Amino acid sequence: MDTHLFKAAVEGNVEPFRDSPKNLEEVVTKLEDTILHVNIKYQNEAMASTIFVDQILTICPSLLLQFNANGDTPLHVAAKCRHSAMVKSLFQHSRAQRGTSQSGGLNPVWEMLKMANNEKNAALHEAVQYGSLEVQEDIRRWWLQY
Template sequence: MSTSSPKMKQWRPPYSLIKYSQVNANGDTPLHVAAKCRHSAMVKILFQHSKARRGTSQSGGLNSVWEMLKMANNEKNAALHEAVQYGSLEVVKVLTRRGDPDFSYSTNSYGETPLYLAAARESPEMVVAILGSCRAAAHGGPVGKTALHAAVMSRNSETMKEILEKKKCLPEETDQYGWTPLHYAAYYDLPDNAQVLLEIDESAAFIPDKDFNMTPLHVASSQGRLKVIEKILLHSPQCYELVDARGWNFLHFAMVSLYEKEVDLLLQNPLVRSLIHQKDAMGNTPLHVLAASKRNNSFERNSINLKHKSNLQVINKQNISVEHISSYGFPELEVIAGIFT
């Protein structure tokens, strides 16, 4: 007589007990919960039982797995949103492989798509999983930003490259402030990211923002980002003479935000040198701005001005010269220049 214990079969709930469309107080289906718990095995079981219960689809004939994936909770998150937010690459892979390749996954209550969330998490692997299986993956984010904005702001060049591989139109897309991804690369001093963006689309350097008409070159100059300035001038040199809402070219900003040796370096470029003579809406040249900024107490001995001494007598619309400002000041312009010091 055998004394061995009988083998126990793995218990699985009968199909009648699995109600994949039932939700909790948060509007979460069992698939949402499995995604939040990073439980890829449970996700697969839910898919298996859903397929086995053919004919139960609420929309009558729609692929039951696809229907599960499209269901949103109270925050308008699909299961894929939750999987990305909770950082489960394995669950993301399972969900995207089994989902409708033409479903775009709209934004949640916070304006985030799964692709945007993956980019913000600095996860190129999740980005690849989503873009590889979801042909129509939406890329939107809050306040008009895109997944490419998120990738730039997260400082992850690998994520950027993966997004640009499938969505080459994004470098020119702006958020509600009119900022492109290149504006953010300029602001956060990301020359390598700026180069990647410019190699895909040089025209992004010409796009001004909505409030101040500032291009990425203006932003880079206002923040003192010399390496980003050099990248933009290398790839899109024609944008050098564009001006903002006040008529400032990028050299007006550079005179305030960069050190003397950095400005000297820029002035070796003949295009940049020609901007020394350009006046803003009030008639101020970059040297007027430099004098008003008071960055260098020895203004008269400043090497920049010695090279352009003839410009020290140039006057603005108020008949005030650069030399006058260096000697007696110009409060009106000093306030403006002080914003960028």
């Protein structure tokens, strides 16, 4: 990912990605972070905005389940960063994609809940490890629905 796109992802500027000639799944950092991973990591916990995530997932819904070099999905990153609003937004987008799972078998919500990173942690494990009770509760609610 070039510095212009990285900066846009950090700042939550969706415009450079609207007309990107590249598939957004291929716009990654050296650690294979997508623009969603980058945006979520650089959000302030207390003031995290979901606007960029919402707009990007409208353009490229498959980024929802894409993992980085650590095996982290955007949900893992949101759980680690203690972004409850982000977690809720990711689940809402996942619900909207119901029946279009990448693996073809599970629905996207259930797939997102079960995906484990390289440390064999699901997003709920990350929320517990990083001490966010609100994120833990958000993920637990979705788990109970599915």
